[in-house]
Amino acid sequence: MTARIIMKLDVIGREPAGDGTIRLIFKHPWRDTLPEWTPGAHVDVRLPDGKIRQYSLIGDPRRKDVYVVAVKQETDGRGGSRWIHDALTPGTQAHVTAPRNNFPLTAHNGRTVLIAGGIGVTPLLSMARALAERHADFVLHYCSRTEHAPLLDELRAICGEKLHLHTSGGSRFDAAAVLGQQDPSSAQVYCCGPDRLTASVRAATEGWNPDAVHFEIFQPTLDENFKAEPFDVTIASSGQTIRIPADRSALDVLRENGFILPSSCELGVCGSCECGYRDGIVIHRDSVLKLSARQDRMMLCVSRARVSVTVDL
Ligand code: FES
Structure with missing residues (x-):
């Protein structure tokens, strides 16, 4: 950390x-x-x-x-x-x-499909600039309520014909149609926007390799009906076990016990409080860790464990 x-x-x-x-x-x-x-x-x-x-x-x-x-x-x-x-x-x-990147561009030889909704276009703008500069094969689908979408002039200058603007009154974005034309074995998809857009992209890429489909989430997507239970955290370096009550986060209780831990959003979206773990079943409640990272990494601000977990502290 x-x-x-x-x-x-x-x-x-x-x-x-x-x-x-x-x-x-x-x-x-x-x-x-x-x-x-x-x-x-x-x-x-x-x-x-x-x-x-x-x-x-x-x-x-x-x-x-x-x-x-x-x-x-x-x-x-x-x-x-x-x-x-x-x-x-x-x-x-x-x-x-200082900047943090939870949504990096992966180097690859196939097509990159960027999909944005409204102000969710911001992380994709810098990606589009980098892809355009290296003459990469990419396309940006930008969904907006109106023709006056944020940053449109800059995006037009960067992307040229690779920019496809979808507006409520014009050509609507159809995730299944757009992504159905891509080759899942070589394309990489990056999406940032409202829940409805990300849900449609998730549905259209079901069956793709999860490492080829990337989402940037800025709003927490915590399940309001989640019922937290107490659990134990064991500190790998010392063997000390600390009880986390149902109404407190592991981050809070560990800090109270003298651990100096970074955090920022405390909502599971920024990645600051990421910590390694072993020997436990973690209930991941964040919106930032990739599936492949969830085997041994957790976000202490929102994620919990069934009964107990050992953390790399
Ligand atoms: S503090 Fe942001 S994910 Fe935990």
Whole structure:
């Protein structure tokens, strides 16, 4: 586990990016370079109440001095985007973490299919730029309610004819039709957008190798009917066993017992609290770990165990 650096960055630019979205540019007050990142990476922006919101980096990773994000004002959201729209203007500062990439592009020789819904296009923008620069075989399907979708001008400039815009009043996105034309043995699919879109992509790729289909989730998808039970955590290095009550997270109780553990979202979406485990049946409740990683990794903020688990601490 590694803690993420948190930096106080200056807002040095802000401009409209379509459909109630702003593009924000952050720079360190005195350093010329910021921690590096790769397409698909996000940063966490801390709100005044201590909560965080994750935003994908949409700039050019070769430009080391700034981070660029796009923030859509969500009228029915949890208030974070409203604060950012109201408060972050040039000359102000925000606490921003070093980037983390839970949604990296996999190197491969086949076609890459990017599928975005609304502001979910942000992680795919930097991927599209990287794929276009290396003249890779890719296509971007972008679903939007209107023709004025966020970041559309930039996407058109990057993708050209590889961009397919699907709007409510125009050509609708049909996941089964689009993905039915791909070769599952060579294509890689990356999807970010609302639940309905990701569900349709999951359904259309059922039977594909799970490592060929990638999702970026920014909202927790926790089952509200889940009934938590207490369980025991054994510390691999010492053999100490710690009881986790039904109403507490392993992350909280381990911290209370002196373990210094990183976290950020505490909702199972950012990947900060990932920990190795062995000897136990884990109930995975996060939205970030890949299936193949769930055999021996867990998110301490939301995941639990049946009866007991031994963690690599
Ligand atoms: S703190 Fe974000 S996944 Fe656990």
